[in-house]
Amino acid sequence: MFPNAFDYAAPTSLDEAVDLLSRYGDDAKVLAGGQSLLPMMKLRLAAPAWVIDINRVPELDGRRESDDALILGALTRHSAIEWDRDLDADYPLLRETAALIADPLVRNRGTVAGSLAHADPAADWAACLMALGASVTARGPQGDRLIPVEDLLVDTLTTSLELDEIITGVTVPRPAGRAAAKSLKLERKVGDFAVVGVSLQVEVGSGGAVSRVGIGLAAVGPTALRAREAEAVLMGRPLGPEVIREAAALAAAAADPASDRRGSAAYKRDVVRVFVERGLTAVQHRLADGQALGA
Amino acid sequence: MHIEVTVNGRLRSADVEARTLLAYLLRDEFNLTGTHVGCDTTSCGACTVIWDGLPVKSCTVLAGQVDGGAITTVEGLEQDAQLHPLQQGFWDNHGLQCGFCTPGMLMTTYALLQRRPHPTETEIRQAISGNLCRCTGYQNIVAAVQQAAARLSAQDAMEEVQA
Known part of the structure; x- marks a missing residue:
C-alpha cells in the first residue's frame, strides 16, 4: 500500500515550518512520528497535498525542566519517556502511560505532541496529560500561545489549533505535594x-x-x-x-x-x-x- | 526526490517518489528483500529495520525521512559468512517455522540486546510484542534470544580477557 501522491517538505527551522503551514493551510499535514498519519494516508483516510516533515527542526527536539514544570519538545518520542527512569521522581504518570502505548516499535517513532494533535479519543497521552493539567504551546504566524490540553481537544480528530499553528512543546506541571x-x-x-x-x-x-x-x-x-x-x-x-x-x-x-x-x-x-x-x-x-x- | 542513505554500512542513493515507503525503498530500489512486508498497516513488525539505532516499522516511514540516515536490515547481521549469534540462536532453537516474521524478530531483538545485553524473559517478550509470529508460539524465539544474549556476553568477556 502507498499513499496518494503528495509534495514533501522538510523544513530545518520552526519559522520555515510555520511559513509552510501558513502557505498550504488545509492542504498540508505535519509529519512528526507518522505512526497515525502514514497509516491513514495509506488507507486514503487522509490525502494531504503537502506533507511537512518537522523531524529536521532542531528547536522541537529535547526537553527541559523549569522550577515548576517539565517541557517536552514536540519531537519527544514515547520510548524516550518510557526509558527514562529519572522521570519517576517528579512525574510518575508519564512512564506509566508511555509503556502502554501501541507497541515498542511504534513507540520509537510516535511523539507525545503528535498524539495530541491527532486527537484520537482512544489515545493514551490525552487522558494522561489532561489528568496532569498539562498545556501545549502552539506557534503560529502571530507567535506563541499556551493551550490547556482540555481546551485543545475539541472533538474526535479535531483540535482547537489553527491551520497555521504547530505544537512546539508540552508543559507538564510539577506536583506540589x-x-x-x-x-x-x-x-x-x-x-x-x-x-x-x-x-x-x-x-x-x-x-x-x-x-x-x-x-x-x-x-x-x-x-x-x-x-x-x-x-x-x-x-x-x-x-x-x-x-x-x-x-x-x-x-x-x-x-x-x-x-x-x-x-x-x-x-x-x-x-x-x-x-x-x-x-x-x-x-x-x-x-x-x-x-x-x-x- | 533524491535520497542518500547508508544501508548496512554502504552509502546508497535512489530517486523515488515522495510517497515511497522505506520498506519499498529497501526491497524495490536496493533489492534487499530480506525486509518483509506483512500487514502493511503498522501491526505485524515483519518489516522492522534499525534506523539510526532504533528498530522501526519500515512500512510506516517515508523513504525521504531517512535521507542522510543509517539503516541496518537483516542482510547486515551476517559478518564474513558467519551468522550473527541471534541468527544462530534462531537456527539452534527452531525459532522459526515459515520464517516470514523472522527478519523483523531479528532486528527487534538485535536492538534490544544493544540496549539491554542481559534482558529478562519478560523484557524479551515485551520487546517483541510488536512483532507477530503465527507459527512458533514465541517460546523458541525467546529461547533463541536468550542463547544469543549468553553467547554475546561470553564473547565480550573473551575480548576483555584478550585485551
Missing part, C-alpha cells in the same frame, strides 16, 4: 486501540489528605475526558476504600462510551469504574509504601 500515579488500559491485543484507558495521579499534603487529583479517561467519549466530579469527591480527604468506591462510581457516570465491536457502552462504563477503583487503590498503596515523590 507527594504524588503517586497509575495508568491502566484494556486492549484486545498489543497495539490495538484501547477498549478503555484510565490515567490518574494523586497528590497528598502532609496529613495524607488529597491536595490535587487528576483522573483522565480514554476511549469513552468523543475526546479524552477528565472525571471532574470523581476528583472533587476525593479532594481534602485521605484515600480509603469507601471514598475510592465513591469516586469510581462518579468516574463511570462521567464516561460517555459508545457500543462498538470492542464492547457495549455498559461494559466500558463498568470497566471505567473498576479501573478507577484499582488505580486509586494502587496509588493509595504507593503513597503508603513511600514509592512517591518526597517520601
Whole structure:
C-alpha cells in the first residue's frame, strides 16, 4: 500500500515550518512520528497535498525542566519517556502511560505532541496529560500561545489549533505535594486501540489528605475526558476504600462510551469504574509504601 | 526526490517518489528483500529495520525521512559468512517455522540486546510484542534470544580477557 501522491517538505527551522503551514493551510499535514498519519494516508483516510516533515527542526527536539514544570519538545518520542527512569521522581504518570502505548516499535517513532494533535479519543497521552493539567504551546504566524490540553481537544480528530499553528512543546506541571500515579488500559491485543484507558495521579499534603487529583479517561467519549466530579469527591480527604468506591462510581457516570465491536457502552462504563477503583487503590498503596515523590 | 542513505554500512542513493515507503525503498530500489512486508498497516513488525539505532516499522516511514540516515536490515547481521549469534540462536532453537516474521524478530531483538545485553524473559517478550509470529508460539524465539544474549556476553568477556 502507498499513499496518494503528495509534495514533501522538510523544513530545518520552526519559522520555515510555520511559513509552510501558513502557505498550504488545509492542504498540508505535519509529519512528526507518522505512526497515525502514514497509516491513514495509506488507507486514503487522509490525502494531504503537502506533507511537512518537522523531524529536521532542531528547536522541537529535547526537553527541559523549569522550577515548576517539565517541557517536552514536540519531537519527544514515547520510548524516550518510557526509558527514562529519572522521570519517576517528579512525574510518575508519564512512564506509566508511555509503556502502554501501541507497541515498542511504534513507540520509537510516535511523539507525545503528535498524539495530541491527532486527537484520537482512544489515545493514551490525552487522558494522561489532561489528568496532569498539562498545556501545549502552539506557534503560529502571530507567535506563541499556551493551550490547556482540555481546551485543545475539541472533538474526535479535531483540535482547537489553527491551520497555521504547530505544537512546539508540552508543559507538564510539577506536583506540589507527594504524588503517586497509575495508568491502566484494556486492549484486545498489543497495539490495538484501547477498549478503555484510565490515567490518574494523586497528590497528598502532609496529613495524607488529597491536595490535587487528576483522573483522565480514554476511549469513552468523543475526546479524552477528565472525571471532574470523581476528583472533587476525593479532594481534602485521605484515600480509603469507601471514598475510592465513591469516586469510581462518579468516574463511570462521567464516561460517555459508545457500543462498538470492542464492547457495549455498559461494559466500558463498568470497566471505567473498576479501573478507577484499582488505580486509586494502587496509588493509595504507593503513597503508603513511600514509592512517591518526597517520601 | 533524491535520497542518500547508508544501508548496512554502504552509502546508497535512489530517486523515488515522495510517497515511497522505506520498506519499498529497501526491497524495490536496493533489492534487499530480506525486509518483509506483512500487514502493511503498522501491526505485524515483519518489516522492522534499525534506523539510526532504533528498530522501526519500515512500512510506516517515508523513504525521504531517512535521507542522510543509517539503516541496518537483516542482510547486515551476517559478518564474513558467519551468522550473527541471534541468527544462530534462531537456527539452534527452531525459532522459526515459515520464517516470514523472522527478519523483523531479528532486528527487534538485535536492538534490544544493544540496549539491554542481559534482558529478562519478560523484557524479551515485551520487546517483541510488536512483532507477530503465527507459527512458533514465541517460546523458541525467546529461547533463541536468550542463547544469543549468553553467547554475546561470553564473547565480550573473551575480548576483555584478550585485551
